[in-house]
Amino acid sequence: MNDLVFVSLNRRKVDEVCAILAMYSIRVSVANVKRKEVQSDSLEEIALEGARYAASLILRPVIIEDAGLFIKSLNGFPGPYSSYVFKTIGNKGILRLLEGVEDRSAVFKSVVAYCKPGHEPLCFLGEAEGWISNSERGESWGFDPIFIPKEGEGMTYAEMGYLRKNMISHRKKALEKFAHWYLNQVK
């Protein structure tokens, strides 16, 4: 059952995904393939195309994971381009765009796409609703220091630490859906 390959260049994401899949006894190999991502306002489309491409290259069943932070008052920005936005304007840029803005609600979305070579890819969506904090809190990567999930008792993802984050996160929810489907397939 460990012929599944997780494709990612992001070491932090690899750690999270492997830890979550381990809860379902799913083991994966990791491949550092440079993905060819499509530009799209839809995370699903990006992940599906990415999985299809990776499977055709690696010739083994693959999963990839794409995540995006969608801030309501910014019309969904940074959304599917979260990683580029993080690299350029960072958390400080997001906080600046929200200075004095009352509605700080946001959704963190994760899409896990699975593809077997020669087959159509499938995807699984996980969402965590929450808010953007007023300042960066906690040490972590990406937008974790500024995202407060509804189920987080007021803490940011970064303040919660991995163990607690991995119980409730958008990534956990997407991987949980995938795991249920996958374990049913390979039974």
Place this chain on the structure above:
Amino acid sequence: MNDLVFVSLNRRKVDEVCAILAMYSIRVSVANVKRKEVQSDSLEEIALEGARYAASLILRPVIIEDAGLFIKSLNGFPGPYSSYVFKTIGNKGILRLLEGVEDRSAVFKSVVAYCKPGHEPLCFLGEAEGWISNSERGESWGFDPIFIPKEGEGMTYAEMGYLRKNMISHRKKALEKFAHWYLNQVK
């Protein structure tokens, strides 16, 4: 010589590109093909892949044009994702990110990619250096109301109007390079 197809869904861009190419007596048909854009920090890569895909679909020689505004103090943001950023946080978002920032320098880049079906695509880069204004000035589309080109005598693209903008813009510079090459090919 008018078997060349310009692929774009953006009516304003079509008008500009056709007006500029007309200066070189190059006529194009316009196709409203929904492009499959790759996610990349490189405008060139996005345009080259887009042209290759469009040519394989339309089966005629195509050009496409991609532009991006690269703001120095924002590490190149919004760069290749300019159109998504414009749709979400808009000019007001950019101005907010630059509040109190001294270095307002920016480069507007345009890449024109040409592809003949079955051939490798080529691309032509045009750049206009300039600054981001302190407020929106003039009526136009995209970032034109906040970009002051060095050659614009202090006016934003939007204040200059199309005729003057089309003499000096990043898009003009890229299309000029393309036109010289293209006219040489078809002689």
